[in-house]
Amino acid sequence: MENSLETKMDLPATKFYKKRWIILLIYVLYSAANSFQWMEYSIIANIVMRFYDVDASDVDWTSIIYMLIYPIIVIPVSYFIEKKGLRFAALCGGLGTALAAFIKVFSVKRGLFYLVLLGQGIGSTAQVFVLSLPSKIAAVWFKPEEVSTACALAVFGTQIGFALGFVVPSSLVKNHDDLNLVAWDLKKLCWIITIYMIPVGISVIFFFSKQPRIPPTLAQWEERHKRKLNFSKYLKHFSSLFSNHGFVCHTIAYGINIGVFAAIGTLLNQFILEYFPNSEEDAGRIGLIMVLGGICGSVVFGVVLDKTHKYKETTVFVYCGAVISLIGAMFSLLSESKLLVYIVFGIVGVFTNAYMPVGYELAVEITYPADESTTTGILNATTQAFGVIITIFLGKFNSRFGAFWSLGSQAALLLLGAVLTCFVPNKKLRQEKFFQEKIARNELQILKENEK
Incomplete structure (x- = not known):
């Protein structure tokens, strides 16, 4: 009885932090920007084809690349997320999304479509870090009775970005006869998402923590004390x-x-x-x-x-x-x-x-x-x-x-x-x-x- 009591008295402390909602908000903001860029060019394909003088299949690749890169690098990315934690994933996902937007600011010139593809490639790489986090953020930061709601709210960012990707580019970029006006519209589109990502990126750097000081659940306490895997063991x-x-x-x-x-x-x-x-x-x-x-x-x-x-x-x-x-x-x-x-x-x-x-x-x-x-x-x-x-x-x-x-x-x-x-x-x-x-x-x- 005494041993049982001693074991129970040593049960680790758990704590819930209000900061968990800030972490969730930051994730929602940068995940929305990432999924927005997925549809950024394909939704105005006819205008992009005319401005850059490329084929429809070339424009399709601005979207297809998001689907192709994910399965190629998901295994090493998942390993590094498990090994390094949430902050590492947030830095790669958030700052990668910002870099993708910034590069495309300089792509608005005929003959520079390769910069568009480069930006989309970086954004799609960042997406692998972005999409892997909803359940992990919920588990690491939230109460047991909040984890499903937190996961749903995290997915909200990806969905709202995707929704805006349907309407914003087509509303902002018009099919002008004058290609100079088309260039101006495209540059506005690129600058808007870049400026949006500046405060979001800063928030990731200074406010997105790896984990709470005291975990919210016993399961997370055990996770912290679990022996870390090397890559070969992770593959198994x-x-x-x-x-x-x-x-x-x-x-x-x-x-x-x-x-x-x-x-x-x-x-x-x-x-x-x-x-x-x-x-x-x-x-x-x-x-x-x-x-x-x-x-x-x-x-x-x-x-x-x-x-x-x-x-x-x-x-x-x-x-x-x-x-x-x-x-x-x-x-x-x-x-x-x-x-x-x-x-x-x-x-x-x-x-x-x-x-x-x-x-x-x-x-x-x-x-x-x-x-x-x-x-x-x-x-x-x-x-x-x-x-x-x-x-x-x-x-x-x-x-x-x-x-x-x-x-x-x-x-x-x-x-x-x-x-x-x-x-x-x-x-x-x-x-x-x-x-x-x-x-x-x-x-x-x-x-x-x-x-x-």
Whole structure:
């Protein structure tokens, strides 16, 4: 009894810092700038082609490079994030995003398209550090009952940047006859994001800490005292995740869901114009509404996860919602009602784009105590690979069969993902750790009160 009491009395202290919200805000600000640059040129492809005198395929590479670099470098990046921590990742992601924007300020001249690609290459490299952090920030800084909400809010930055990437470039850069005016618009676009990143970059340098002085949970206390891996051991640890059959099923399902969203967003203009000619602006607005719907869904489902801890159930619900809403989108195009198309595609965004934080959190639960940045990195790498494959397939399928059956093919893919999700075990390994910690602290409190 005495040994048991002594063990409980030695339970490590935990603490919650208000600074966690500042850390989260800084991340949201620079992640938004990074995802904004992903769509910066492809959304105004016709203007970029004319100004730089390049082909459409050249402009496509400003976006494709974001999807190709991620799976190539995700393993070493995940290793360094686990070894060096949050501050290292934030410096690479935030300052890399700022550098990408700064380089493109000097690219606004005919013949300098290679500088555009250089800037996009740096931005896409920084993105690997950016997208690996939502679950890790939530775990390192936040209370157990806040982690899912914090993860959803972190993903908010990426989503809002993506949304702005649909509308800001096309609103700011006009297709003037005079190329000098086009150059002026492009330079304004580049300077706006560069100036925006100056205070954000300074915030990363001076305010983004590696971790709180006292961890918020016992799980994080144990993480700090865990023996650090060298790279060879990390590779074994990384590959061991693929022996977790539930995680493999979830990874494929996650890649399908977000890959379908990316493919539909890329070809949305073609889908809308097939049924509503001369509606280019409507296509852009529908894309914006899809992303905004995803932002709302992310926050709602993040709160639901924190309140209920029903990770698998929520994931299956979101996936089924994506299948049903996409089938609805197919038939909304036949209705000849733009309002209905807006509404239904917005619902598609709620259930596809909002899947990001839900998928992150389920992955962390079924792989705990694996590092959050590693599991998130694997999910994102799969997403980028699937995004490229599905987009190429969908483009060819659409040119042959049209928008209705193209969306039908994506609904079938989502149905496959929903079935795969049903095979994911309903494990809550991280929540079990939190629960054990709560019991231990309650017992400690009772022992202290009895001693009095």
